[in-house]
Amino acid sequence: MNSAQSEVNTNFLQTPRKGLGSWIFSTDHKRIGILYLCSVLSFFLVGIALGLALRLELFSPGPTIVSAQTYNSLFTLHGVIMIFLFIIPGIPAILGNILLPLQLGAKDVSFPRLNLLSWWLYMTGAALALLSLFGGSGPPDTGWTFYVPFSAITTTNVSLAATAAFVLGFSSILTGLNFLTTIHRLRTPYMSWTQMPLFIWSLYATAWVQVLATPILGITLLLVVLERSLGLGLFDPGKGGDPLLFQHLFWIYSHPAVYIMILPGMGVISEIIPVFTRKHIFGYKAIVFSTLAIAFAGSLVWGHHMFASGMSDTAVFVFSLLTFIVAIPSAIKVFNWVATMYKGSVTLAPPMLFALSFIFLFSVGGLTGLVLGAPGPDIHVHDTHFVVGHFHYTMFGGTGFALFAALHFWLPKVFGRMYNHRVATGAWLILFTGFNILYGSMMIVGMQGMPRRYYDYLPEFTLGNQIATAGSWLLAVGILLMFGNLLRGCLRGEPVGDNPWGAATLEWTTSSPPPLENFIDEPEVTRGPYDFKGVNIS
Amino acid sequence: MNDTNSQHILSYALLLRVWAALLALTVVTVGISRIDLGALNIWAALAIACSKGTLVLLFFMHLKYESRLFAWMFLAALCTLCIFIGFTFLDVLYR
Amino acid sequence: MNADARNTIDKVDATFFYIFGISALMLLGITLCMVWFAYRYHHSRHPEPMSDSKGHPLIEIVWTIIPSLLVLSMFWYGWTSFTNLRDIPEDAFALKATARMWSWSFEYENGLTSDRLRVPTGQAIEVSIESLDVLHSFYLPAFRVKRDAVPGMTTRVWFRPEQDGEYNLFCAEYCGTGHSAMISVVEAMPQEAFDRWYNQKQMAQQALELMKKQGCLGCHSLDGAVSVGPTFQNFAGRERTLVLPDASKRTQLADRAYTRRSILEPRAELVEHLPAIMPSFQGRMSDEELEMIVDWLLAQRQEDQKPDGAKIFADKGCGGCHSFDGSKGLGPSLLGVFGHEARVQSEGALRTFIADEAYLRESILNPKAAVVEGYAPLMPEFSDLSTAELDALVEYLKGLKGEHRH
Amino acid sequence: MxxxxxxxxxxxxxxxxxxxxxxxxxFGGLFVLYAVTLSTHGEAFAAAGRELNWVLGTINTLVLLTSSLTAAIALSAVQKGNSALALRCLWGTLALALCFLVIKYVEWSSKIHHGLYPGGAQLAERPEGQMAFFNLYYVTTGLHGLHVLIGGALLGWVVLKIRQGGVHRSNFVLLENSVLYWHLVDLIWIFIFPLYYLML
Incomplete structure (x- = not known):
C-alpha cells in the first residue's frame, strides 16, 4: 500500500515504469494527452510541408515543381491531414485530455482504457491515411471533401483514405463520449455547473457535436467505399441516387465539425484573457450560452456550403438565414473577450499575444464568412481562393492560434518548465505577419475569380499568388521557431512553480508537473475560475 | 458519487407483458399494411414503430427508471436526427 | 438594348460593399479597442484591475440586438441579390452547356455547337448546364455567376454581357487532373456579327436548296466527285486554271467578282479541260439569291479544310489523361499507340490484339467497350465528333510514333 | 490499477x-437516404418493397423481439442473483440471434440468386427507384446484421464473464451495457421492418 501511495504522489512524468511501453499503454489522461501532443503536432508538420509544396507549385503559372496529378494528391492529403489528424483532434485530444480532469478536480477521465483506445484508433487512422499514399494507383486525388461522383470513379486509393477518416471519426466519437461522461460524473462535488471553467463548457458542447454528427460522416464514407467496391450507387443518378445527397450528408457532419474545431479554441481564449487581465471574464453566462447556441445552431447550417450546387432556393433561404443567426453568438463572444480587458491590468505575455491575435484573425475569418453566408455574393466567391483564405483565417488563425496560445499557457504546467519569452514573442510576430500575407492575398486572388484547387492559373493571378507563396515561407519560419522554442522550454527550460501565470482554475493548485492522480488531497473549490483576488504567481 | 448505482429491478412479469404488447403491435402493423390506406400506410407504420420503440426504450432499456438526464439526452439525439432528415427535405421537396 | 435591363453584377457587388463595409468597421472597432485596452490598461500603467465587473446584462443585450439587426439586413441583401441571379429574364437567349472531363461544349437551339460560348452583347443569356460524368461548375467571374453541373440534373444560370469582349469561363468544382485546364471563353459580340455566325448553317441550307432548285447540283458535286462541272468542294480554297476565250490561260483563286462572273457569264472563262456547256444564270435568279449562292461558295473553305487533329486533341482535353512521352496518366500514354499490341479488358475477358485504326476509332467513340488493362473505365464517349474530326484525330494518333509503353 | x-x-x-x-x-444517415428516395421515387420504391418476403420479415421481427425479452430477463435475473436463469436466457438470446441471421441469409441468398444485388444483372435492368430500394435494403440490413453479430459477440463474452463470476449480483454493469446494445439492435430493426418489408 505504501509503494502504491508513493507512486500516486510522484509526478506523472516520472513513474517507476520507464520506456515507450509506459507511454503507449498508459491509461493516465495526461500521458495520453502528451501522446496526442507528439502525434498531432508531427502530422501538423507533415501538413505544413505539403502546404508549402502547394504554395511553391503556385508560385508561377503552368507546371512549376510537380505534375497536375501530384498537385491534386498534395492538396487532398494536406486537407485530410490538417482536418482529420490535426485540427479536429488538436485542442480536445491534446489539451482536453490533459486538462479536463485537472480542471474538474478529478483523478482521470471516466473511461481511461477507452481513452487509450481512442489514441490507438487515431494512430490506426493516421497509419491508414499514410498507407493510402502508397500502393494501388497512387494517393487519393479527390480533395478532403471526397465529393461523388468523382470519388466513386477515380482509380486512386480513395477507399483507403475514406476508411482512415472513418476510423478517425470513431476515435473522435469515443473521445467525445468519454468527455461528456467525465463532465457529468466526475466533476468534483464542490463545483457547480456555473463554476466550471469556460474551457470545460466548450469541450462539453464540442463533445455533443462529436457524438451526434460524426456517425453521419462515417456512414457517408462507408457508402462511398461500397459504391467503389460493390457498385452500390446510392449517389449515382443512373441508379436512382442523387449526388447532392452526398453533399448533404457530408456537410451534415463537416459543418458541425467546423464547430468541433473552433469551440475548444474559443474555450482556450476564454481562459487566457481573464488571467492576463487579472479580471473576471465579462459575461460568463453569455459565453456559456453562446457556446451551446453555436453548437446547436451550427448543426443547422450545413447547406451554406451548397448554394451553388443546384440545391433548391427554399433551402438556400433557410440555410442562409440560420447562417447569419450563428454569427450572433460568435460576435457576442468576441465582444465579451474585448470587454474583459476593459479596466483590467494587461500583461502581454506570449499566451496573451496569441490570444489577442486569435481575436483579430478569427474576426477576419468570421466577418469574411458573412460574405459567404449571403447567397448572392457567395455565388461569386464560392469555390475560389477566397474561401480558402477565409477558411484558413477561421481554422488556422482561429483554432491554430488558440492551440498555440494554449500550448504557451499550459505546457509550463504540464512539464514544470518555462520556455524563452522573447523568442516566443519574436516567433509570434513572424508567424502573425506571414499568416496575414499568405491568406490575405489568397482572399484577394479569390475575389478576382481564381477558383480553388487549380494547378495552373491565368497570368492575371500571378502577383497575388507570388505574394502568398512568399508569406507561406515567413509563416513556416515562425512556426518552426515557435515549436523549437517550446520544445526546448519543455525539456530544458527554467523550472517554474505551480502557478506561473497566477490563474485561478483548479489545475494550477496542484504541483507542476501534476502527480499521477492529479491531486494529493481532494481539491476544494474555494474560488470561482476567474476570481483572481489573492491569487499569487508562484 | 455512486449514489444512483442502486438499481431498479424489473419483474419478469412486467417484461413478459411488454413483450406480449410488442408482439401484438407487430401483428397490428402487419395487418394494417395489408389494407391500402394510401399515404396513411407509412404514417401508421411509423406510429406503431414509434410506440414499439418507446416500449423497448422505457422498459427493456430501463429509460423509465434512469435519471431524467438520460431521457433528455436521448431526446436531444432524436431531435438531431429529425433535424437532419427534415432539413434535407428543404432541398429535396423544393428543388 | 433595354434601358432597365437587369444584369447579374450590380446587386451582388452592392451586397459585397454593404457587407464588407460593415465588417471593416466592426473589425476596426474590435481591433482598436483591443489595442487601446492593451496599451491603456497595460500592467505597467495599470498595476491593479480597476473593476471587478463580471458582466452587464444591458450591455450584453445591446450587443446582441445590434449585430442581430445588422446580420439580418445582410441576409436580406444577400437573399435579394441571389434571387436576382435565379430569376432568369423571360426574353433570355437560351443555350446549353455540357461539361465533361475536361472541356466545355455549347449547343445552341438551332443545333450549332461550339467550344467557346459566343453570345450577342446586350442580350440576357440563359445557360442550361449539364454534366456527362462528374461534378463541374460553370463559373463566370466577370458576371458573378456560378452553378454546378450535376450528372442527372439540369441547372441554369443567366447573365448579360454589356460590352463586347472575351470573358473567362472556369470550372470551379474540382473534377480531376484537368480541372484547372477546363477553361473556356465567353465571347460577347455585336448582335449582327453574332447573327451572321449563328445563322451560318441556316444560310447554307437555304443556299443549297436554292442551288438544287436551279439545277446547279446536277453538274457540280459537293463531295469532290468528278462530274460535268467542277466540284464545289473547297471551292474557295483551291486554285484553278482558266482558259480565256483568246485561249490564254491564267490561274485564279475564287474571289467574289470571279464567282459572280462564273455564274452570270460562265463561258467567258472556262476551267481547263471542261466543256463550255453551262448556261448563263443572268436573269434567272434575283441578285439576293445570287449573293446567297456566292456567299455559300466562298464559304467552302473552312468547311472542307481538314480539321486539325492536334487541335481537337487539345480542345477535347485528351491531354489531361493521355501523355505523349510514355508516362502513365489516368489513361495510357499514346506514344506509339498505333500498331502496338493492346491488352484490353472487354466484356469481362482479357483480349490481346494489334491496335489498328478501327480499334482507335472505337476507343474514342465507345471507350468503355474495351479498356486497356490496368486502367479504370473513366473515359467519356466522344460521340459528338464529326466524321472528319474523328478522321483527323485518328490520323494524328497514328502519327505519334515511338515505342509504346503501358 | x-x-x-x-x-x-x-x-x-x-x-x-x-x-x-x-x-x-x-443508421440515421441511411434513414435520411431512405426518406429522400421514398419521396422522389415513391412508386418504384414501393413496388420493389413488395418483392421482399414480408412473412420472413415478420418472423424475424418476432425472433428479435423475443431475443430482447430474454436479454432483459437475463439482466433482471442477475440483479436478483439468479445466474443460472441469466445464463439460460442469454443462451436463448444467442440462439435467437443465430436464427435471425439464418433467416436473413435465406432472404439475401434468394434475392442474390435472382440477380437482385448491387451491381447484379437483374437489378441493372430495373427502374431507378427499384435499384435505389434494393441498394438501400442491402446496406441497411447488412449494417444491421453486422450489429447483430457484434451484439452477439458482446453477449457471448458476458456469458463467459458470468460463468467466471466476473459479472454477478453486485457488479453487472457489463451485462447491463451489452443488453442495452442488444436492445438498440432490436430498436433499429423495429423501424427497418415496416419501412422495408411493409411498404405499400
Whole structure:
C-alpha cells in the first residue's frame, strides 16, 4: 500500500515504469494527452510541408515543381491531414485530455482504457491515411471533401483514405463520449455547473457535436467505399441516387465539425484573457450560452456550403438565414473577450499575444464568412481562393492560434518548465505577419475569380499568388521557431512553480508537473475560475 | 458519487407483458399494411414503430427508471436526427 | 438594348460593399479597442484591475440586438441579390452547356455547337448546364455567376454581357487532373456579327436548296466527285486554271467578282479541260439569291479544310489523361499507340490484339467497350465528333510514333 | 490499477447511452437516404418493397423481439442473483440471434440468386427507384446484421464473464451495457421492418 501511495504522489512524468511501453499503454489522461501532443503536432508538420509544396507549385503559372496529378494528391492529403489528424483532434485530444480532469478536480477521465483506445484508433487512422499514399494507383486525388461522383470513379486509393477518416471519426466519437461522461460524473462535488471553467463548457458542447454528427460522416464514407467496391450507387443518378445527397450528408457532419474545431479554441481564449487581465471574464453566462447556441445552431447550417450546387432556393433561404443567426453568438463572444480587458491590468505575455491575435484573425475569418453566408455574393466567391483564405483565417488563425496560445499557457504546467519569452514573442510576430500575407492575398486572388484547387492559373493571378507563396515561407519560419522554442522550454527550460501565470482554475493548485492522480488531497473549490483576488504567481 | 448505482429491478412479469404488447403491435402493423390506406400506410407504420420503440426504450432499456438526464439526452439525439432528415427535405421537396 | 435591363453584377457587388463595409468597421472597432485596452490598461500603467465587473446584462443585450439587426439586413441583401441571379429574364437567349472531363461544349437551339460560348452583347443569356460524368461548375467571374453541373440534373444560370469582349469561363468544382485546364471563353459580340455566325448553317441550307432548285447540283458535286462541272468542294480554297476565250490561260483563286462572273457569264472563262456547256444564270435568279449562292461558295473553305487533329486533341482535353512521352496518366500514354499490341479488358475477358485504326476509332467513340488493362473505365464517349474530326484525330494518333509503353 | 478503484456504474451506463446515440445517428444517415428516395421515387420504391418476403420479415421481427425479452430477463435475473436463469436466457438470446441471421441469409441468398444485388444483372435492368430500394435494403440490413453479430459477440463474452463470476449480483454493469446494445439492435430493426418489408 505504501509503494502504491508513493507512486500516486510522484509526478506523472516520472513513474517507476520507464520506456515507450509506459507511454503507449498508459491509461493516465495526461500521458495520453502528451501522446496526442507528439502525434498531432508531427502530422501538423507533415501538413505544413505539403502546404508549402502547394504554395511553391503556385508560385508561377503552368507546371512549376510537380505534375497536375501530384498537385491534386498534395492538396487532398494536406486537407485530410490538417482536418482529420490535426485540427479536429488538436485542442480536445491534446489539451482536453490533459486538462479536463485537472480542471474538474478529478483523478482521470471516466473511461481511461477507452481513452487509450481512442489514441490507438487515431494512430490506426493516421497509419491508414499514410498507407493510402502508397500502393494501388497512387494517393487519393479527390480533395478532403471526397465529393461523388468523382470519388466513386477515380482509380486512386480513395477507399483507403475514406476508411482512415472513418476510423478517425470513431476515435473522435469515443473521445467525445468519454468527455461528456467525465463532465457529468466526475466533476468534483464542490463545483457547480456555473463554476466550471469556460474551457470545460466548450469541450462539453464540442463533445455533443462529436457524438451526434460524426456517425453521419462515417456512414457517408462507408457508402462511398461500397459504391467503389460493390457498385452500390446510392449517389449515382443512373441508379436512382442523387449526388447532392452526398453533399448533404457530408456537410451534415463537416459543418458541425467546423464547430468541433473552433469551440475548444474559443474555450482556450476564454481562459487566457481573464488571467492576463487579472479580471473576471465579462459575461460568463453569455459565453456559456453562446457556446451551446453555436453548437446547436451550427448543426443547422450545413447547406451554406451548397448554394451553388443546384440545391433548391427554399433551402438556400433557410440555410442562409440560420447562417447569419450563428454569427450572433460568435460576435457576442468576441465582444465579451474585448470587454474583459476593459479596466483590467494587461500583461502581454506570449499566451496573451496569441490570444489577442486569435481575436483579430478569427474576426477576419468570421466577418469574411458573412460574405459567404449571403447567397448572392457567395455565388461569386464560392469555390475560389477566397474561401480558402477565409477558411484558413477561421481554422488556422482561429483554432491554430488558440492551440498555440494554449500550448504557451499550459505546457509550463504540464512539464514544470518555462520556455524563452522573447523568442516566443519574436516567433509570434513572424508567424502573425506571414499568416496575414499568405491568406490575405489568397482572399484577394479569390475575389478576382481564381477558383480553388487549380494547378495552373491565368497570368492575371500571378502577383497575388507570388505574394502568398512568399508569406507561406515567413509563416513556416515562425512556426518552426515557435515549436523549437517550446520544445526546448519543455525539456530544458527554467523550472517554474505551480502557478506561473497566477490563474485561478483548479489545475494550477496542484504541483507542476501534476502527480499521477492529479491531486494529493481532494481539491476544494474555494474560488470561482476567474476570481483572481489573492491569487499569487508562484 | 455512486449514489444512483442502486438499481431498479424489473419483474419478469412486467417484461413478459411488454413483450406480449410488442408482439401484438407487430401483428397490428402487419395487418394494417395489408389494407391500402394510401399515404396513411407509412404514417401508421411509423406510429406503431414509434410506440414499439418507446416500449423497448422505457422498459427493456430501463429509460423509465434512469435519471431524467438520460431521457433528455436521448431526446436531444432524436431531435438531431429529425433535424437532419427534415432539413434535407428543404432541398429535396423544393428543388 | 433595354434601358432597365437587369444584369447579374450590380446587386451582388452592392451586397459585397454593404457587407464588407460593415465588417471593416466592426473589425476596426474590435481591433482598436483591443489595442487601446492593451496599451491603456497595460500592467505597467495599470498595476491593479480597476473593476471587478463580471458582466452587464444591458450591455450584453445591446450587443446582441445590434449585430442581430445588422446580420439580418445582410441576409436580406444577400437573399435579394441571389434571387436576382435565379430569376432568369423571360426574353433570355437560351443555350446549353455540357461539361465533361475536361472541356466545355455549347449547343445552341438551332443545333450549332461550339467550344467557346459566343453570345450577342446586350442580350440576357440563359445557360442550361449539364454534366456527362462528374461534378463541374460553370463559373463566370466577370458576371458573378456560378452553378454546378450535376450528372442527372439540369441547372441554369443567366447573365448579360454589356460590352463586347472575351470573358473567362472556369470550372470551379474540382473534377480531376484537368480541372484547372477546363477553361473556356465567353465571347460577347455585336448582335449582327453574332447573327451572321449563328445563322451560318441556316444560310447554307437555304443556299443549297436554292442551288438544287436551279439545277446547279446536277453538274457540280459537293463531295469532290468528278462530274460535268467542277466540284464545289473547297471551292474557295483551291486554285484553278482558266482558259480565256483568246485561249490564254491564267490561274485564279475564287474571289467574289470571279464567282459572280462564273455564274452570270460562265463561258467567258472556262476551267481547263471542261466543256463550255453551262448556261448563263443572268436573269434567272434575283441578285439576293445570287449573293446567297456566292456567299455559300466562298464559304467552302473552312468547311472542307481538314480539321486539325492536334487541335481537337487539345480542345477535347485528351491531354489531361493521355501523355505523349510514355508516362502513365489516368489513361495510357499514346506514344506509339498505333500498331502496338493492346491488352484490353472487354466484356469481362482479357483480349490481346494489334491496335489498328478501327480499334482507335472505337476507343474514342465507345471507350468503355474495351479498356486497356490496368486502367479504370473513366473515359467519356466522344460521340459528338464529326466524321472528319474523328478522321483527323485518328490520323494524328497514328502519327505519334515511338515505342509504346503501358 | 486506478481503473477499477473509481467504479461508477451510472457513468458507465451514460457512456453506453452516448455510444448508442452515435449508433442511432449512423443508421440515421441511411434513414435520411431512405426518406429522400421514398419521396422522389415513391412508386418504384414501393413496388420493389413488395418483392421482399414480408412473412420472413415478420418472423424475424418476432425472433428479435423475443431475443430482447430474454436479454432483459437475463439482466433482471442477475440483479436478483439468479445466474443460472441469466445464463439460460442469454443462451436463448444467442440462439435467437443465430436464427435471425439464418433467416436473413435465406432472404439475401434468394434475392442474390435472382440477380437482385448491387451491381447484379437483374437489378441493372430495373427502374431507378427499384435499384435505389434494393441498394438501400442491402446496406441497411447488412449494417444491421453486422450489429447483430457484434451484439452477439458482446453477449457471448458476458456469458463467459458470468460463468467466471466476473459479472454477478453486485457488479453487472457489463451485462447491463451489452443488453442495452442488444436492445438498440432490436430498436433499429423495429423501424427497418415496416419501412422495408411493409411498404405499400
Amino acid at each position: 486506478s481503473v477499477d478503484a473509481h467504479r461508477d456504474d451510472t457513468g458507465a451506463r451514460m457512456g453506453m447511452w452516448l455510444f448508442l446515440f452515435s449508433e442511432l445517428l449512423l
